[in-house]
Amino acid sequence: MAIGPILVTGGSGQVAQALKVLAPGRDMEVQVLGRPEFDFDQPETLRAVFASQPWAYVVNAAAYTAVDAAEADEAGAERANRDGPGLLAELSALADIPFIHISTDYVFDGSKGAPYLETDPTNPTGAYGRTKRDGEERVLASGGKSIILRTAWVYAATGKNFVKTMLAAGAKLPKLRVVGDQKGSPTAAADLATAILDIIAVIETRGWEPAFGGIYHATGSGETTWHGLAVATFAEAQRYHGPSPEVEPIATADWPTPARRPADSRLDNTKLAQTFGVSLPQWRDSLARTIDQLLGPQG
Template identity: 55%
Template sequence: MTDRPILITGATGQLGMALAAQAKLAFEAVGRPVFDFERPATITSCFAGAAPSLVINAAAWTAVDAAEQNHDAAFRANRDGPGILAGLCRDAGIPLIHVSTDYVFDGDKGAPYIETDPVAPLGVYGASKEAGERAVLESGAMAIVLRTSWVFSARGKNFARTMINAARKTRALRVVGDQRGTPTAAEDLAAAILAIAGQIQNGGWQSSFQGLFHATNTGETTWHGFAEAIFDIAAAQGETRPVVTAITTADWPTPVKRPADSRLDGTKLATVFGLRLPAWHDATERVITTMLTADRSP
């Protein structure tokens, strides 16, 4: 055990906030403008100031469609910045836990992806995240890369919040029903990451920790199924339930094509770290209850 803190980046994002809320070990959480991948000097200064024992990188460019018009900025945030951070961790001899995405895959496999499946991102966002994975893993650092999917929480901008807000404005919604994946609560992902950090700090680094892992809530659904679950839970707590029509991806065109089936297989995470995240529906009930309670608080 060390008295040096864990450095958590992306402090103002969904995952960063969840990590800071749950961390029991000493930590320092940093975000923009103090820590900004657009300004590499801030990466070095925050790292030096914290003198961490381990780094959790939850900072990223996450605007999927906007990345198409901001290629260089997306790559600076998702490849170059994490690469710098990984180099600092390598030189300091400390581990890095880096968060990636299901969007490194094209969604055409037809079954849950395992860590060794070929990547094939469909847009700039996915390509920049895949490049970031390589930058981290090829840095020489002790590095864990966790791919996750469909992250949501009671705070911040995410699909669950968008659905709750939309239902308060309209009685009928159309939601894509032919894209399959797994909603992942930020608080559950944070708990898994902190459990991994605890294993490292208590038992030391193991060679089996190095590399890619998939970390999502368990189970699967579609965006339409996720929306229906959100509204069922909200209606039980007094919210007006809209009618939700399932539509196809073709009915809802976006600048970047989304993977049709980006389910991730979490077997390796369970085998190496003994971790399985809760069922996505149970996570959704917790998050929506927390969200609505906060909404109604004076």
């Protein structure tokens, strides 16, 4: 029996589009909505969409993700990352619908020196991280069937992301300078979308259990730096005679940005595996598949 309809916010975003592609193969019906019909800056649109039909699940993949721009527009980031998700979680709670919300590794300051657990204290270093942390708190305060997935370094063959930016820059320049002292775990949007569908499948099979609610970490397995991800991107691109610039590692201090990024935002994904039996693939394997999509015959 088909599962749905599942409301997916985020419009043309990477995760929303991945869910749109992958859900039909799982016999799940998703409706992906974005601006103008669904707009966190217009709360009445959320209520209208929610009232338009009886949703089975809600997945919030919409967010204000411009990390540096958020420093000058924290009010806008608050509406998209705190107020909107909070209202959506409240509407879901009133309707007794499971709500899955995507958050970020940027809720941490990166000073732990080891992968973060869900129970570690948050300490965001910028407006983006603050508003996402505040959004988590609003979602949990709704009292509904809420699941928060913190992820990181998301990329795909669609949308704007680091991998595509590197390929475009490498095609124009013989040498690139990329930050090499920030650690994290690249996450393919398709892998995160698959994890979300897997979680929904578990809930469908077992019914909602109180232990399901709360925060989980969901990133690609393994770790690297932005420099490491760039080098790996060009190594994979070589299979299709893609660009192969020299990639020089630089320090964060050598690439100043309005927002301060966490130096080590690796996340521990054990809880997700223990609760739902869900683990995301190794990031390097997923990167190879994404390069296949971008540069291969079907790209």
